[in-house]
Amino acid sequence: MSYQLHGSTFESDEEGYITDISLWNEELADLIAQDEDIEMTDDHWEVVNFLREYYEEYQIAPAIRVLTKAIKKKLGPEKGNSGYLYELFPYGPAKQACKIAGLPKPTGCI
Amino acid sequence: MNAEIATEFDTEGVQKNFMFVNRKAPYGSIYALEALEMVLISAAFEQNAVIAFIDDGVYQIVKGQDTKAAGMKNFSPTFGVIEMEKEDADEDPDIDMVWRIVVERDSMEQRGLTAEDFSIAVEVLDSAELADLMNAQDVVLSA
Numbered sequence: 001m002s003y004q005l006h007g008s009t010f011e012s013d014e015e016g017y018i019t020d021i022s023l024w025n026e027e028l029a030d031l032i033a034q035d036e037d038i039e040m041t042d043d044h045w046e047v048v049n050f051l052r053e054y055y056e057e058y059q060i061a062p063a064i065r066v067l068t069k070a071i072k073k074k075l076g077p078e079k080g081n082s083g084y085l086y087e088l089f090p091y092g093p094a095k096q097a098c099k100i101a102g103l104p105k106p107t108g109c110i
Numbered sequence: 111m112n113a114e115i116a117t118e119f120d121t122e123g124v125q126k127n128f129m130f131v132n133r134k135a136p137y138g139s140i141y142a143l144e145a146l147e148m149v150l151i152s153a154a155f156e157q158n159a160v161i162a163f164i165d166d167g168v169y170q171i172v173k174g175q176d177t178k179a180a181g182m183k184n185f186s187p188t189f190g191v192i193e194m195e196k197e198d199a200d201e202d203p204d205i206d207m208v209w210r211i212v213v214e215r216d217s218m219e220q221r222g223l224t225a226e227d228f229s230i231a232v233e234v235l236d237s238a239e240l241a242d243l244m245n246a247q248d249v250v251l252s253a
Contacts, residue, residue: 059187065154066191069198 024102051101061106064094126248129160132167145253153195156207164214173229193230
């Protein structure tokens with residue numbers, strides 16, 4: 001699988017996670033989001049940017065529980081719950097948001 | 111579909127005391143990284159955990175690792191997640207788990223290290239204290 005953007009090809013694995021994290025950019029994120037039937041809003045970007053910062057610091061994509069907890073700490077309890085995150089990313093917040101953020105698939109299934 | 115929606119696990123009544131004993135240098139084998147993943151998974155189920163570093167395992171948490179020449183990913187920043195889990199467990203009354211991060215004194219000193227050389231905050235224990243702690247666990251996993 002791969003994504004096409006302005007004539008460039010971005011390789012991804014069979015589930016759509018890009019292979020080279022360093023090639024990620026915001027336009028590519030929009031394209032991956034379209035593939036996931038997600039229209040990116042500020043709320044989506046907030047989570048995606050959070051994931052990228054988390055990965056930058058810890059070199060790992062957080063599991064869903066860690067994600068909700070960390071978001072709660074940073075953005076408050078009304079956003080740090082699985083309901084809110086599932087509304088934004090219906091097919092699994094960690095999984096879908098990580099894909100859009102260009103990160104590897106998180107361990108822990110969702 | 112229900113399985114996908116269920117994000118909370120009911121772990122009430124199945125909490126155990128785990129000790130993860132890390133004995134090997136971080137690179138050159140997969141043991142250290144696999145053990146780290148296991149520790150992170152135990153957090154997802156709110157299990158009590160002692161994460162112990164002994165022998166060459168103390169090198170796993172040394173500051174300033176550079177793995178470029180080895181051509182491997184430097185996963186030492188991920189130990190910061192363990193430290194964060196421990197802090198959350200200590201501070202958040204909603205989280206019912208106890209975590210300790212410990213280093214065996216002899217292993218540390220024999221390698222010319224002090225607690226200041228580690229990237230995360232640790233308790234330094236004598237081997238007798240560590241043995242007592244190990245005896246108090248339900249499950250001891252070594253890697």
